[in-house]
Amino acid sequence: MLDIKNSINSSAERISSHINKTPVLTSELINKIVPAKLYFKCENFQKMGAFKMRGATNAILQLSNEQKQKGIITHSSGNFAQAIALAAKSLNIKAYLVMPNNASEVKKRAVRNYGGEIIECIPTLEGRESTTKKILEEKGVTFIHSYNDINVIMGNATAGKELIEECPNLDCIIVPVGGGGLISGVALSASVFGNNCSVIGAEPHNVDDAYRSLLKGKIVPNKPTADTIADGLKTILCEVTFNIISKYVDEIIRVTEREIINAMQLIWERMKIIIEPSSAVTLAAVLKSKQKFENKKVGLLLSGGNVDLSHLPFTK
Amino acid sequence: MLDIKNSINSSAERISSHINKTPVLTSELINKIVPAKLYFKCENFQKMGAFKMRGATNAILQLSNEQKQKGIITHSSGNFAQAIALAAKSLNIKAYLVMPNNASEVKKRAVRNYGGEIIECIPTLEGRESTTKKILEEKGVTFIHSYNDINVIMGNATAGKELIEECPNLDCIIVPVGGGGLISGVALSASVFGNNCSVIGAEPHNVDDAYRSLLKGKIVPNKPTADTIADGLKTILCEVTFNIISKYVDEIIRVTEREIINAMQLIWERMKIIIEPSSAVTLAAVLKSKQKFENKKVGLLLSGGNVDLSHLPFTK
Structure with a gap:
């Protein structure tokens, strides 16, 4: 039986001199829009620009x-x-x-x-x-697989641990879902370090394998042609992540392509930070389900900031 | 006779509850490129997105x-x-x-x-x-004039004071020059809070009135048709700022439009923060004059982050 707490703590210690401890940012304006208290964990400021x-x-x-x-x-x-x-x-x-x-x-x-x-x-x-x-x-x-690997997942979990240590009373944390490696790690962290902190996935409608898999109780892949601007989230769950998510994640909120782009633009314009579309699904989920998050303390895991600046989705 | 130190300290106290104390960021990669130790004062994270x-x-x-x-x-x-x-x-x-x-x-x-x-x-x-x-x-x-006003300049000076307090041993600070309101304030701060810290202006070649005015010893305006991507820097010096700059600023480094865009892209891609072209002139000046800054501790005043996301200058 895996000792989750010990395993995440060891991972944090193991990698600490090799990674950035990323900041947690807030935005008064975005807080007012919901209204809620949002805490953005900025893995876009991680080395090479992502939690990976x-x-x-x-x-x-x-x-x-x-x-x-x-x-x-x-x-x-x-x-x-x-x-x-x-x-x-x-x-x-x-x-x-x-x-x-x-x-x-x-x-x-x-x-x-x-x-x-x-x-x-x-x-x-x-x-x-x-x-x-x-x-x-x-x-x-x-x-080394990018998410079908418990050591990778435990490494990712350290982002959740840092966020919870900085904001100990979060009601929930929203995490993007692709292959499930990040949300699995964060959900494990929330289960051992959180103070009754739930974890919610955010997923593009276009590649909603996690949403459908949780409904069916087994992994249901996306169509091979399925596509999304959140290109980091096209991967599908594996057994390891499906099992962790089934046990530790409360819900998956799905968002449209337009909702992703709007949330991304709001973060770029108001917070002046560069995030990739895969990160924006978290805020898109909050904005889509404002009532659920009203006056709550909500962590949002911004997974990365690697975008091709010559191909941006913003229009007038 | 104006007591500069007292006046900046009073301004800092007066505005403190109305503004953000902005962070100072660094980039290992950009430090290696020069090589030097660069400290970016991020007024793009100021309220409304600029030092103003x-x-x-x-x-x-x-x-x-x-x-x-x-x-x-x-x-x-x-x-x-x-x-x-x-x-x-x-x-x-x-x-x-x-x-x-x-x-x-x-x-x-x-x-x-x-x-x-x-x-x-x-x-x-x-x-x-x-x-x-x-x-x-x-x-x-x-x-209220945007820079021909000593109270405005003293307010701007607080950005320099914060930067020097966080990084007490800067060799110099690079500041964008438009009408000269920001560099005047920062130069006054460096003169009273700095430890032998010089202040250098960065200006687009296309609107180099400050460079030419310092050479001539009087204000020499730009041509009315002069244009630059750093649109915040099209304004010209006024008597107040010209006098302060003449006395407290060591040098103006001019940069081309291409150098501004390249520096802006480097900051966006590597630091994952959104800055406007007017901010990028500072890094462009450092990259253009690497030898001058080699192994120095250099502050860079990033003046703001308000850009139109539907009109960006980046290409492949």
């Missing part, structure tokens, strides 16, 4: 010396590839990143800047898996 | 009761109109804002949201002044 740095670092630091020597591999089209590349670089470990050949130049450049070696694959699940398998066999490296 | 809130509040709070009752007026196409509108609103004072009829909808909407009454004028110096004069005569209100 926490889980990646926590997983790598627990490898054996032999594993560290041989190197690591993951597949990701986005932030996790950057996190693994940067964490590996700062720990002097070789990292291979399997990325779809249609991944944006911005993302590939970031991974290369962090010293990661990119191996391109065709942009399908099969392409990704067969390419990864090939490298695994050739190089004897260790595979 | 400091000067506007300081000036309004020193009006007589009769003046407060009758109301105030200013002309501005940008941040100062918003600052006066918001400061006046929170002090329950009527504010009239003379704005050019071609001012952007975003800016006019912001002023209206803060409760200011906009009076449109034709977009020339004469149009602005005659419209202002008419209201002054009709309503008996008090005119």
Whole structure:
């Protein structure tokens, strides 16, 4: 039986010198709109610009010396590839990143800047898996999954721990749901550090596998063609995250693409911080369900701030 | 004879409950690029999104009761109109804002949201002044200039005081130069609170009246058609600011439009904060003159973060 509290505390200690303790910001104006007291945990200010740095670092630091020597591999089209590349670089470990050949130049450049070696694959699940398998066999490296890994989840949990330590009386925390790695970690943290603090997921309608999976009691994937501007949330739950979410998460609130963009614009304009669309689903969920949050103390997990500035969704 | 130290301290006390004490941020990556230790004073996180809130509040709070009752007026196409509108609103004072009829909808909407009454004028110096004069005569209100006013300058000076108090051993502070109200205040603060801390102006080449005025020893305006993406810096020095800058500012560094955009993009991408082009001239100046700043402790005054998100300059 896993000792959750001890495991999160150990993870926090393990990664503390490798990550930023990110600030918690507030906005008087947005508080008035709800009205409520909102506390934004700013993982957009995390190293490489997203919470993924926490889980990646926590997983790598627990490898054996032999594993560290041989190197690591993951597949990701986005932030996790950057996190693994940067964490590996700062720990002097070789990292291979399997990325779809249609991944944006911005993302590939970031991974290369962090010293990661990119191996391109065709942009399908099969392409990704067969390419990864090939490298695994050739190089004897260790595979680290971006969320189907309890060490990654425990690393992510440290963001929730920090938020609760800074704001001990939160009524609830809203967390974006993609593969479920962040919300699983935060929900575990809330269960052991929170003072009766519930955890609510925020998910785009377009890729609402978590919402539907909780209803059905089993993982129900999205259609392969499903798309959302919150591109970090297109991944689907795995067994580990589905089980944690089923037990520890109260509810999933779904939001539309327009609601995501409006919430993102509100945060950019009023808080003057850059967040990615995946972060904005949290505020979108609060604004959509104002009554539920009225006069509550609400934590919002802003997962990251990596956006392509030449492709922004704002219009007049 | 003005007691500078006393005057800035009084201003800081006077406005303290009406403004945000803004954070000072750093970026490991940008430090490595120079290399130097850069300390960014984030007035983009100030109320209404710019340092102007400091000067506007300081000036309004020193009006007589009769003046407060009758109301105030200013002309501005940008941040100062918003600052006066918001400061006046929170002090329950009527504010009239003379704005050019071609001012952007975003800016006019912001002023209206803060409760200011906009009076449109034709977009020339004469149009602005005659419209202002008419209201002054009709309503008996008090005119507050956005920088040709020592109370405004002393309010702005509090940003420099806060920065120096947080980073006591700065070698220098870089400040954007438009009308000179901010750099005048910061230079006065550096002269009394700094530990041998010099102040350097950063100015767009396209509107380099401060650079040329210091060379000539008198105010030399820009051509009426001169334009820059740093639209907050199109204003020209006045006697008050020219005299302070002549005495207290060491140097003006000029930067091109491309250098401003590149510096702005670097701050957005790496620091995940939204700054306006007028703020980016500071980092552009450092990046242009790396040798001068090598291994120094350098403060950068980020003046504000009000940008129109539907018109951004970033390309691939």
